[in-house]
Amino acid sequence: MKRLVLRACVAAFAAVLLAGAPAVQAKELSGELEIFSWWAGDEGPALQALIDIYNKKNPNVKVINATVTGGSGVNAKAVLKTRMLGGEPPDSFQVHAGQELIGTWVKADRMEDLTPFFKKQGLMTVFPQGLLKNIGTDKGIWSVPVNIHRSNVMWYIPANLEKWGVKVPATWDEFFEIAPKLKAQGIVPLALGENWTVNHLWESVTLSVLGAENWDNLWSGKLAFDSPVAMNAWVEFTKVLEFTNADASTLSWQQATDMVVDGRAAFNIMGDWAAGYLSTTKQLAPKTGFGWAPSPGTSGKFMFLADSFGLPKGAKNRETALAWLALLGSREGSDAFNPLKGSISARTDSDLKKYNAYGQSAAADFKKDRIVGSLAHGVTANEGFMNDFASIMEVFLKTHSPVATAKAAQQVATKNGIGK
Amino acid sequence: MPGPVMPDQAIGTSMRNKDRISAFLTLLPSIILIGIFVYGFIGNTFWISLSDWGGAAALAENPVKSYVGFANYLDLFTGFLGGGFRQDLVNAVFYSVMLLAGAIGIGLILAMLLDNKPRGESFFRTVFLYPMSLSFIVTGTIWRWMLAPQGGVNILPTYVGLPPLRFPWLSSTDAILLFNWQNLLPIALYLVSLVLIIWGLWRLKNNPAKALVLLIPGVVVGGSVWLWGDLLPQALFMEEIHGFNTATFGIIMATIWQYSGYTMALYLAGFTGISQDLRDAAMLDGASTAKYYRYIALPMVKPITISAIIILSHISLKMFDLIFAMTGPDNGQTGHPALNMYLTTFRANDFARGAAIAIILFIIAATFIIPYMISSYRQRRSR
Known part of the structure; x- marks a missing residue:
């Protein structure tokens, strides 16, 4: 009954609108x-x-x-x-x-x-x-x-990097060069948090491996997840994960960022809500207190959500x-x-x-x-794929096999109609 | 139960009829409401689980649902993408078994200690029962902090000068008791044979005839699976290893902490109900305290053990909030079908598959509860 009345009201309202459109424009809502x-x-x-x-x-x-x-x-x-x-x-x-x-x-x-x-x-x-x-x-x-x-941002504390004698890596290869040095000093090269932040890291790594064009192709269905190019992303991702903290899955993203602030870790890849956290909660000044750069290999690309x-x-x-x-x-x-x-x-x-x-x-x-x-934040893939991506990551963390993971990813993409 | 005798039989009958009618009318609203909101909706969920409701247009104003039979169930148990669900199911089984053993064992021990009326008995009773009054979200949050890798439980040894523990309670990726899902059928048959054999051996002393009826099929089943097990169909086309994930330990600990006080209260009520005369008589006959509990008290509180098993097993099958608070969604190591059902339905919009998971959980819970209800119904009638 209530809805009927409402519908009638809406209809009447629409009729009034149609009848006196110019007059209503000026009228207050x-x-x-x-x-x-x-x-x-x-x-x-x-x-x-x-x-x-x-x-x-x-x-x-x-x-x-x-x-x-x-x-x-x-x-x-x-x-x-x-x-x-x-x-x-x-x-x-x-x-x-x-x-x-x-x-x-x-x-x-x-x-x-x-x-x-x-x-x-x-x-x-x-x-x-x-x-x-x-x-x-x-x-x-x-x-x-x-x-x-922006999703593909890498955060760091400039003073700490200076102390440890490392520069901000522009590519993952540069990162792999400095990471062992950091590890030798007892510092986690890349701080990571609970499971969704792993997906977040994955999209930055994959964007750097595929490039913007192929990243778009992946989601329009033009590039298969189990193609050799896309499989490379998982190979690279395996290497990156070697330099992350072991207790990642128990940390929130803030705790992972804290590791960088406290000097327990060198870098953290997180969306730019971290800027708000670092400047408001941690009271650090942008540029001097904390620094940022596009995540390695993604300069000139803006992964948005x-x-x-x-x-x-x-x-x-x-x-x-x-x-x-x-x-x-x-x-x-x-x-x-x-x-x-x-x-x-x-x-x-x-x-x-x-x-x-x-x-x-x-x-x-x-x-x-x-x-x-961004994939992790809902831009490129539908909710079905995003939900199943958790199980893809599961396969990856269990088997550490880029081939099996890429195959699973393609199955999930087909099931969820990616690119259709 | 015969009512008071009426002088006129006819009046009595009409009164009884009137009673019946008014009783029926009083019950009618709840019968209708339960019929619709419990059984109607279970039926509706079952129907959805047989459809293909999901995918792109799942949330259209009038979504298209076509009948696909048991395809969703088949896919969950044998499909390539059902691996997450299977892992969750295995988790739930281990979780239930460990919770039952832990909560009933610890509850029983606590109840026995308090049953001997130590000083401050009522104080301890309150202390042990207190965790029951917390919500799972609170318990989960507290325990997540306590089980953090670099804090809480892990630094306890440092207070006595020992090195801290390193066990990642909630983030461990190790698993023990591994098995291949392909071999599900042989494993199930081995379990059946094991149960039959143990049951038979247990019966051997009192009732050898019945024991043989159990032992012979048990040995035959076990032996034939051992000999010809390779002929059984495989449950999956590829190897898929599942097992007890050690990350579940943390969640099991938290649940036991919350529920052992409850089982303690159940047992304590049972023990208090046993007449003191019985205990005195036993003691007079020279029974030790241990023997008293073993031969007198425990057999007498068997109904309580059964209720505790029923209650705890259905709690463990429905567990959602505690796991959500402790390890969050998408944590395969500690996953549970109930969480999976929520995410599949309301995040992935795969309503049919979510309904199938719900029905599977419902059936598992029913296998625990229905035998209990039948036996208690029979007992009530025979009384």
Whole structure:
């Protein structure tokens, strides 16, 4: 009954819109807006900043901030799925841009194409082409990215490197040269954490072995996982793992980063949320206190991941949701959100003065680098593949055989329709 | 149980009918609710497990589900990509067995100690029972800290001047008791024969005729598998080694810590129920404390042992939160089918396969519980 009334209201509202479109444009929005996300902890203030701006612009809209806590949205995604299956979609929800959205929701025909919205808001030109390619399909663009994080970053403490007499390696071969020296001094060359950070390291290593072109081909189905080229990535990965800490699987990513800060390890490869952790929690100054470089062999490549919001079909408050998306895509919105979140704006015209030294350097790279998507954070592969990738890693850690692992990976890719 | 005698038989019958009707009406809401929300949904899950619901359009408004028979089950047990599930299943079996042995053994010892009324008995009773009141998430977090490689339990020896332990409790990649999944059938038959033989030997003293009925098939099964085992079909097309992962030790320790107080309470209640006269009589006849427990107390609390086994085994089969808190998802060494089911369903969107895992867990739990329910139902009727 409730839904019937709501539907009638929506229909009536749509009819009014159609009848007096120009007049309504100018009219103020009212009603409700329910946004669904997993930003409750450290990211809470950044989300609140966006909601504050939205409230100022649309004082008559009541914003319902539905958050479900839990790292990387494990729980939020499960709750969202039950809501969508039950026919109660939120007006707009947070989702990792790319295949995590496309493979789950676009393939199921639950999202609205945002191409007209992108054109109207002028977003087609302010976002880099490489980004648009990754958040869209041939049928449309499906979400508005709020932030950009970089995955292939290597972190270190400059003073420590000087003390140990090593330079930042630009390639893995350089790393393999200095790693034994570090090991001899009782220092872990590369700090590693629990299982997802292993996937995170894998994507950086693989990008360096394959190069950007082949990395893209891997996910479009043009390059097989068990081809000799792709198999090489596992060979390289075996070598890299030899220089990591043995207790990795019991450490969180923060604890792995701590090893670098405490001088127990030399390097750590982690996404650039580590910059926020190092500068805010550890009180280190960017550049002098802690340093960063693209992970070995990936200079000139920007492996991105992004949080984004989309518009589900059947959203109860479509108009207020579109206003929300417009705010997310705007310069004002993204420059309010990202400095607080510790990420950079997806727009190439953002106001860099608002960002810290790391953010400025990342934004500069984002503008000029070749952009590729991250696997571990949902850009390049659907959720089925991401889930099964855990078992691929399992096969690898158990057998240490690049051949068997690559074969398993190809089976998983076929099963999950990678590149289809 | 006959009711009070009514002067008029007809009134009695109508009263009883009325009673029955009102009892039925009182129960009806819960019958309907349980029918829908328990049995209806079990049935629905079973139906989903026979379909191919999953893949790209799994979350469409009206997802296409077509019937595929037992393909999901077959794939889990014999498919190339079911290796993770099989490992989890093996983990769950070892986990259940170790938990039962540990929690019942330690609980029993504690109960015997407290049964002799030491000073401060009620204080210790509270202390041992206390872990029960914690949630698994809390237990899991505490134990994860305590079992960290460079802290907690591992540095305990340093307090007495010994070198610290180096065992990676939760991250060990070693495994013992390895077996090849291909040989699943022969191994299962060996186990059956072993059980029959042990059971037969146990019965030999009291009931030699029945013992032979158990011993002969046991020896025949074991012998024929040993002779012609190669002829049995292999469960998988490739070699796949599973075993008891030593990383599970940490999780088993945490669960035993949480549940041995509970079994202690169960046993203590049983022991207290035994009449003091019986104990005095036994002592008078010259029984030692050990003999009293061995020949009198333990046989009398056998129903409690059975309930403890039932309760703990179904807890271990449903274990989710403790493992999630201690080692997180995607940790094959400590995986559990319940975790696998959640991730397969709600992360990979493979609803059919997730439902199949759920049904498998349900059937395993039922094999523990149904015999218990039948026997307790029979006992109640015979009383």
